[in-house]
Amino acid sequence: MIVAPLKLGFLASGNGSSARAIVNAARDGRLAAEPRLMVSNIKAAPALEFARSAGFPALCIPTQADAEAADARLAREMTAHGVELIVLSGYLRRLGPQVLSRYAGRILNIHPGPLPAFGGHGMYGRRVHEAVLAAGVAQSGIVIHLVDEEYDRGPEIAARPVPVEAGDTPESLEARVTAAEPAFYVETLQRIAEGQIALGSHGNFR
Template sequence: MKRIVIFASGSGSNAENLIKFFQNSNNASVVQVLTNNPHAKVLDRAKNLKVSALSFNRIAISKTEDVLNILKASKPDLIVLAGYLWKFPDNILEAFPNKVINVHPALLPKFGGKGMYGMHVHEAVVANKETETGITIHYVNEHYDEGAIIFQAKCDVIATDTAEDVAAKIHELEMEHFPKVVEKLLHA
């Protein structure tokens, strides 16, 4: 059975979708959710779905090996960043090479990098008068949003779309594609 660990910082809708997708799978399961936000709704979502959920602080992930040791104990086949907002530390990337992926709410390389997350991305897409946007699932490396692209899905942006409209379209793409891409990666 393949093991998935999810990192998230906020509400956890992508984490919940992944947990539910793999709940009845004989091939993979989400074994743990980790968050840098002790008040994140993702903690409640994970606990409600009977998945171990823990929060940590910046010291635990970047100044000590506490989070790395938790991951080593969990033995993940894949680490999935689903709305995780901090830069991922090099020591974890080195310990789990090509096993850390992220979903980004735009078509990278456009609208990526530090500070480009959530509504910031959607507002930039609308302000730039883009005619399409989408999601990018990519490997995580030492730079924000610069890892090798695994998958992209697109949607149209019409002139009357607000950032909230774009966010809703992106959410649909994430719900549809993210679990399937994770499943393919686990069995490649």
């Protein structure tokens, strides 16, 4: 089966661990995708240097000084680089209306816990794992969802359970979830590329 590669743009505020795994999978032929652009709101983000070393464009677009201008530039740059699908990889800023409108149904985020119970504003990183353990649930998970104007409220695309084990601490649960995220992102994107997951019901992509 011939699969048209996904033309991907990435947003990362730090290392962009999942973005790295996705790019490497594309380079290795395990994922039908073309990395087109890496953007960070942090000038020193290691994700930017990774993208440059991998041979595709990387930009810093700060958001604090003028969020509206940053939103406009981000939408413009993603379009100019031929990006079809935006992948968030630890991007810790809310997206603006221009990006959300232009890429409606075509922005993906990965969340390290079940949604909507363990999502929302301020729920990221270890805070999610602390909340999962405090709730006493038997199972955490990884959720890939579409991004809209509300934190962690966009339609769910794929989910994978991660059991809570006896004696788990926030650190140990975080380690297991974090270790599983990159491969799950790659697998989900390949399913999108192959048409097994259709984003068309949520947006105007495939």
